[in-house]
Amino acid sequence: MAWEDRYEMVCGVETHVELATKTKIFCGCSTEFGGEQNTHVCPVCLGMPGVLPVLNREVVHLAIKAGLALNCEIAAFSKFDRKNYYYPDLPKNYQTSQYDLPICGKGWVTIETEGGTKEIGITRAHMEEDAGKLVHSGETIMSSDESYVDYNRTGVPLLEIVSEPDMRSIPEVLAYLEQLVQILQYTEVSDCRLEQGSVRFDVNLSLRRQGAAGFGIRTETKNLNSFSSVRRCLEYETERQAQVLDDGGQVRQETRTWDEGKGITLALRTKEEAHDYRYFPEPDLVPLVIERAWVDKIRSTLPELPAQRLSRYRELGLSDYDAGVLVAAKPLADFFDRALAHFPQAKVLVNWVTGDFLRLLNANQHSIADSRISPEQFAELMGLIDQGVISGKIGKNVLEEMYLTGKDPSLIVKEKNLAQISDEGTLLGIVEEVLAANPRSVEDFRAGKEKAIGFLVGQVMKATKGQGNPGLVNRLLREKMT
Amino acid sequence: MKISRPDVEHVAMLARLELTEPEIEMFTEQLNSILEYAALLEQLNTDGVSPTAHVLPLHNVLREDVTQPSLEQERALMNAPDAENGFFRVPRIV
Numbered sequence A: 001m002a003w004e005d006r007y008e009m010v011c012g013v014e015t016h017v018e019l020a021t022k023t024k025i026f027c028g029c030s031t032e033f034g035g036e037q038n039t040h041v042c043p044v045c046l047g048m049p050g051v052l053p054v055l056n057r058e059v060v061h062l063a064i065k066a067g068l069a070l071n072c073e074i075a076a077f078s079k080f081d082r083k084n085y086y087y088p089d090l091p092k093n094y095q096t097s098q099y100d101l102p103i104c105g106k107g108w109v110t111i112e113t114e115g116g117t118k119e120i121g122i123t124r125a126h127m128e129e130d131a132g133k134l135v136h137s138g139e140t141i142m143s144s145d146e147s148y149v150d151y152n153r154t155g156v157p158l159l160e161i162v163s164e165p166d167m168r169s170i171p172e173v174l175a176y177l178e179q180l181v182q183i184l185q186y187t188e189v190s191d192c193r194l195e196q197g198s199v200r201f202d203v204n205l206s207l208r209r210q211g212a213a214g215f216g217i218r219t220e221t222k223n224l225n226s227f228s229s230v231r232r233c234l235e236y237e238t239e240r241q242a243q244v245l246d247d248g249g250q251v252r253q254e255t256r257t258w259d260e261g262k263g264i265t266l267a268l269r270t271k272e273e274a275h276d277y278r279y280f281p282e283p284d285l286v287p288l289v290i291e292r293a294w295v296d297k298i299r300s301t302l303p304e305l306p307a308q309r310l311s312r313y314r315e316l317g318l319s320d321y322d323a324g325v326l327v328a329a330k331p332l333a334d335f336f337d338r339a340l341a342h343f344p345q346a347k348v349l350v351n352w353v354t355g356d357f358l359r360l361l362n363a364n365q366h367s368i369a370d371s372r373i374s375p376e377q378f379a380e381l382m383g384l385i386d387q388g389v390i391s392g393k394i395g396k397n398v399l400e401e402m403y404l405t406g407k408d409p410s411l412i413v414k415e416k417n418l419a420q421i422s423d424e425g426t427l428l429g430i431v432e433e434v435l436a437a438n439p440r441s442v443e444d445f446r447a448g449k450e451k452a453i454g455f456l457v458g459q460v461m462k463a464t465k466g467q468g469n470p471g472l473v474n475r476l477l478r479e480k481m482t
Numbered sequence B: 001m002k003i004s005r006p007d008v009e010h011v012a013m014l015a016r017l018e019l020t021e022p023e024i025e026m027f028t029e030q031l032n033s034i035l036e037y038a039a040l041l042e043q044l045n046t047d048g049v050s051p052t053a054h055v056l057p058l059h060n061v062l063r064e065d066v067t068q069p070s071l072e073q074e075r076a077l078m079n080a081p082d083a084e085n086g087f088f089r090v091p092r093i094v
């Protein structure tokens, strides 16, 4: 019997997202991914004695922007605090974070699932610095004898976004994460490269009896770095907690870690989770006073957000599926919008963009940024098909040629002589030849076999190398046979 | 508030300090006298005084998002007790 019959899950997520700055939060070291170990470090981010951090203005800007997009209250007064703990990924032995006066207060995100729309509350969002990267010599944390530390990540700016425990199913959690990541990408607060670890999730989960009002005891599983890890972790952890409760036991409130290989969560030893961070105000950084004018200025730069774009696409008549495909990939949606400005038939355009064009990109393992086709060229191709200059079928070939060469579609049509033959006189000669060569089909047609005309159209198209205007060919054939 | 021996042992553990018996006793005493001294502040009337976030009368000290040169790897590792292959090397954790 599935646990859902007896229990309801209650889930909240803490999301750590890397902010899209050029430099670290408190020093001028580069945040670029993939540098050689310990080459993006300086006395400040290495925590040398006597150094002073200076806050990066862009970090504050992006945090406010994210807050506005998440409908958060923006604090008028905010400060940093030290979160103290000993771990070799933290050279200062404290993480500079925000405790009681975070930059963003309460907000919300609207999600859509099969169950309908729902608001997921945001508790807060605060700025902090990332820690370094530990490389263990053994296979896992438990079996290594030594650790190697790379401090390139130390001091990379993060925004920690804390949700309310508002999610009641795994699809709701995934919808929230997808929506959150989309909002952060649309606002260019973060590029959210999950594969580079620029977004990490901590998942708080408890179960309660169906119909119960209070919350059960929760566990927190830390450091999940993909949607599929979150899904698998929740599938495992809900089953595990249900089993504990079914056996009459009590879930232990603890921090757990996700073992991707085994697909299970494991309790961390209690010593590791000594939650005694002894927060105190960071004396090396002065507070932030955020004037209304600054917030309003940032608000005026907010782009169209994914939910707004989705409803605009629906109003244009796109299907939920097509609208979803576009909105989920902002660069593709931007491409679509730019092409749409020149070719305003949304439904025709979306078929080509999410169909043949996306297929070409996927087949070549390209992102849209790698494509040599501009939205303007794409719109021009749509126009050529729409005006009957080329057929849809030839259009596919032209698209492939554009993809390879980046040439204008009209140039390709001209160079390769692909324009559709719509001249009645030219086609008439070919039609007559085809009729003369296929007397059986002509007889069949006259005897009422409608299918025979398909064969004859095909023969004319073959003779014109696919360039005959199909509607015109069809009409001429019929005229000649009756 | 009185600092007890277990408090000192706990704080020492968090700071990864190994204290001897006489040290635990000494720090218990010293920490208590420091707190007693600081408790003098409680005699002040702070009605209507808003909490102080920082002692300096400054706010919004910010830098522009412009890259500055970092240390060379060799220099970054120069003071490290142990290093290998461009990494800081530390004892096994936990």
Ligand SMILES: [Zn+2]
Binding pocket: A024, A027, A028, A029, A040, A041, A042, A043, A044, A045, A046, A155
């Ligand atoms: Zn640095």
